[in-house]
Amino acid sequence: MRRVVITGAGAINALGQSAAATMEAMREGKCGIGPLEFRDVERLSIQIGGQVKGFEAEGIFNRQQMTLYDRFTQFTLCAAQEAVAQSELEFTGSLSARSGVVLGTAGGGVSTWDDNYRSVYEDGKNRVHPFVVPKLMNNAACSHVSMQHNLKGPSFTVSTACASSNHAMSQAFSMIRTGMADVMITGGSESMLCFGGVKAWEGLRVMSKDACRPFSANRNGMVQGEGAGIFVFEDMEHAKARGAEILCEVAGFAMSSDAADIVMPSKQGAARAISGALIDAGIDRSEVGYINAHGTGTAANDKTECAAVADVFGPHADDLMISSTKSMHGHLIGGTGAVELLACIMAVRDGTIAPTIGYEEADPECALDVVPNVAREKSVDVALSNAFAFGGLNAVLALRKFN
Secondary structure, eight states: OOOEEEEEEEEEETTBSSHHHHHHHHHHTOOOOEEOOSTTGGGOSOOEEBOOOSOOGGGTSOHHHHTTOOHHHHHHHHHHHHHHHHHTOOOOHHHHHTEEEEEEOSSSSHHHHHHHHIIIIISOOSOOOTTHHHHHSTTHHHHHHHHHHTOOSOEEEEOOGGGHHHHHHHHHHHHHHTTSOSEEEEEEEEOOOSHHHHHHHHTTTOBOSSOOOTTOTTOOOBOBBOEEEEEEEEEHHHHHHTTOOOOEEEEEEEEEEOOSOSSSOOHHHHHHHHHHHHHHHTOOGGGEEEEEOOOOSOHHHHHHHHHHHHHHHGGGGGTSEEEOTHHHHOBOGGGHHHHHHHHHHHHHHHOEEOOBTTOOSOOGGGOSBOOBSSOEEOOOSEEEEEEEETTTEEEEEEEEOOO
16 A cells, blocks of 8 residues: 655644644744633633634735635635645646545535524524525535645545544545545634624533633633644655655554443543554554644543543553643634644654643543643654544544654
8 A cells, every 4th residue: 555645734723823833833832822812702701712813815816706605615625735836746637637635624615504593593684695505505615625725536525523534634634645546625614703603612611711721620611723734745755756844754544433422521432532543553552752632622532532542552651741722722623633733743843732721630540641731852764644523523543754
């Protein structure tokens, strides 16, 4: 089977409006979580989030495009443009036919749903814009990326709640590895930070009113974020032949289902996905230096995830580093694994480990090296990215330093 590498990265989120800005903010341990700004926010009990501020879509897209692009699509297109530009690929001829798009999102055009429900139910209007459906559909971002970059190969959207991006990137990786495609644009995006989006999440009683503190004994819930992370996955020989800059290698992946509970996490399900990714990549557990945790900051997730890591790695669990960047950018739901992959790239490429900020008090049920509050410089050969979603759907990616 063919080897797969990453040759381009793009991002937009509460930490920055590029991949480089995001990684720099991670290095510095910055917090992008703050007061939410949108209509009727004062009616919410949760009023904080990792909101993208200062993003002027009207200055990037024309009026016609704005009628078609929900905020999650806008984020995706900006991040995809950055990733493709870094890769220096031009999708023409046979390469166009051998390249595609697989993206993850949990909610798709949530802002569009919210705006149009208001229009019909609150304002009493009987008509909506004819482009409402193509604007809000989950595959809108994927389709617009394929059109913008002339990608004529396999293209679709994955929606598996908080594991959407990792599932999407796993499928893109598999397509290149098995020869179905040469290049895939992949990752994910989400924009649920509107009144209806946050109100729905409030009902779950898993949201923090003040901060995201993964693994800390005084953690009190997750904080939502928004944004996108997009990558260019490429056949290694194709990338080397054209002299591309290679950020790292995608070594393997695994997926599992808890088959247990619609919201509560399972140690066994998470452990199967983690160990499966190591097996798929041909990596010994002793080689893993860093894990980007799902690390939501909820009581149940963090202790369950730590228990799964301890089960899989045994004594080596004490030697590896594990952190949650959700403490900085919030939980991007379907887009979270994509933005968090940047922390894994930073670990294997630069030897910089993103911290878990907001860590205040040790929890004996999370007794691992969670890289508290300050980034760490340490060479890492292999990094894992965990995503464990509502519905009991798990996806883990393994990245390896490219030499």
